[in-house]
Amino acid sequence: MEPILRVEGISKVFPGVQALDRVDFEAYAGEVMALVGENGAGKSTLVKILSGVYKRDSGRIYFEGKRVEIQDPYHAQLMGISTIHQELMVTPNQTVAQNIFLGREIRRRGILGVLGFVDKREMERRAKELLERVGADIPPDELVKNLSVAQRQLVEIAKALSFKAKVIIMDEPTSALGPEEVEKLFEVIKQLKEQGIAIVFISHRLEEVFRIADRITILRDGKLVGYMSREEATPDKVIYLMVNRPIGDMFRKEEVVRGEPILEVKNLSSDVVKNVSFTLYKGEILGIAGLVGSGRTELVRLIFGADPKKSGEILIEGKRVEINSPEDAVKLGIGLVPEDRQNQGLILKMSLRENIGITIIKKILKFLNFVDKIKLTRISEDFVRRLNIKTPSVFEKVLYLSGGNQQKVVLSKWLASEPKILILDEPTRGIDVGAKAEIHAIMSQLAKSGISIIMISSEMPEVLAMSDRILVMNEGKIVAEVPRREATQEKIMAYASGNIVN
Incomplete structure (x- = not known):
């Protein structure tokens, strides 16, 4: 059977970083392909290339057997590739129906449509049909800000279906869900499989991967290092390929x-x-x-x-x-490492050193209340060693660190305060x-x-x-x-x- 989506030899380089190095990847209709790897393995870069956010440096992309050039995210959606990002792309102050048809509003017939009037009733009718396809009992006229995270995900999936998606990429879809909501999402994924849609499932929770995936693709340091069916895979085997060492x-x-x-x-x-x-x-x-x-x-x-x-x-x-x-x-x-490290735990555009200094500012002040930068650098470098933070230097912006290393910076910030x-x-x-x-x-x-x-x-x-x-x-x-x-x-x-x- 021909894969619905196939990439061959995809490479991408950022300044000083080989993000992807000649990666091959396939997804078939009616299956769940899990994409796993450590933070920094290249998963997000590959997803952004497939969703039109990044341009590849080399390699080829085939969709439904034809070689394609993905111009931008909207082109990817029109083609049939939809991505549901970890940070959901919804507008909270608009209704469910408005979110599903955002930028593609259904116009009224005749002169009213020409003048830009929207057919609200028709949008809500079609939105209701799409929501029913994913088993979501959500009123189409409900404001998105009133929905739970799980409900917002279902709205995003309904939006993908409105584009007649043939491939849906889900990036860490369970990270903010409770156990019951995860079970509901897995039921929706099974329904999508039965409808012939290919699911690319990205998760750090390997127990979920082994529950939901048909096949598993493993990346490490931007390279494809493993490709196997769920029957062939074991947790130890997958973890070893991900980290290149027994865990x-x-x-x-x-x-x-x-x-x-x-x-x-x-x-x-x-x-x-x-x-x-x-x-x-x-x-x-x-x-x-x-x-x-x-x-x-x-x-x-x-x-x-x-x-x-x-x-x-x-x-x-x-x-x-x-x-x-x-x-x-x-x-x-008392120190608090919050659940949302990027928005509540870190200042992303500041350096690792500056983030650690936030909780100990009074300890690192010297004459005339100037920051003792030498002392702060020494403290920061000590935490980099103690917590094995992977960073070029303590002056690196935390924005550019992987999720695991960002979490270690938040820990370092609070440990520096000696709680x-x-x-x-x-x-x-x-x-x-x-x-x-x-x-x-x-x-x-x-x-x-x-x-x-x-x-x-x-x-x-x-x-x-x-x-x-x-x-x-x-x-x-x-x-x-x-x-x-x-x-x-x-x-x-x-x-x-x-x-x-x-």
Whole structure:
């Protein structure tokens, strides 16, 4: 059978970087082709070439058996190649129907159409048909800003279908979804397969790759290093090809004898969080599990002073404290690595060194309040070594670092402040398997050194393996506390979904 999409010998060079080096790639109608590799392996560059964002330097692209030149993203969509990016390309203040037909609005008939009047009713009718194809019960006249991330993804898929897409590229489509939403997305992917559409599925979550993919293509350092069916593939084989070394134990959790209580939260409440109480001990990794919308992130934002609380109190080392802002939290020895590292954790256009300096500005000031740049450089270079950050220098803008290395910069920024308590919200979201293993090792080392960690994660294997205890949230409340030795995925999910566990 002829592949619907085939690339041969694709290469792309950026200044000082060979992003792709003679890569071959194929996708067939009615199949899911998974594209995997570490951050910086070339996946995004290949996707951007196929979606018309970048021009290739050399090589050939064939679509439906014919050699093609993809001029720009709109040309790619008209041709039948649609891309759903990790950062969803929606306009929140417009309706679902307006988003689906953005730039291709259906005009009224006759003179009204000539004058530019839009046929709102017809757009909503067609949008409803497209949404039904992906099993989405979303009103076409609903504003996109009122939708969940999962619903917005379905709108993007419906938009792709409106272009009569024959190939849909999904870049990290599950990174912001909870388990139930992932299952819904996988059902939609199966439906798209049955309709003869080729899916290119990019994910760092290998357990998802092995569930959904028919074939797997592996890139490393811009080169094609592996190409196999799901039946031929094993996790160890795929990981070895991705990182060119055995990864060892993915979850390097060392057992630590917990110390005295360091943080006590009593009856903390907000509009979302409802009367939450718990204790965190010195040297402990406390996991917080729950479905999307359960209040996990809102809880830690309250503790960090990023959102106002309605009631409740917080004690650190037995003393009641007032945390009304992140600045208060930092002074008390609390750091927060947010779930959205690019928008909330980093200033992308600043250097690695400048980002690390943000939390320690008072420590690096010298005479007349000038920054001691030599001291800041020395501190930054020390973290580059300690956390194995891959960067040309500490003066490199974090914008140009891979996702895993960006996450290590956020960690470095907070470790430089010498925190007693470190809150990690989705610490390994969107990063490759090698970087995940390194961050898990860092977490374990930090706990061993006496730092107390609160970890939120939507990845159940991570929660089970890295936590000393697990708090489970549902509808803004803590509904269970599960010791490490008693925790199972089934038990945690039953509590998280509101079911009673016997």
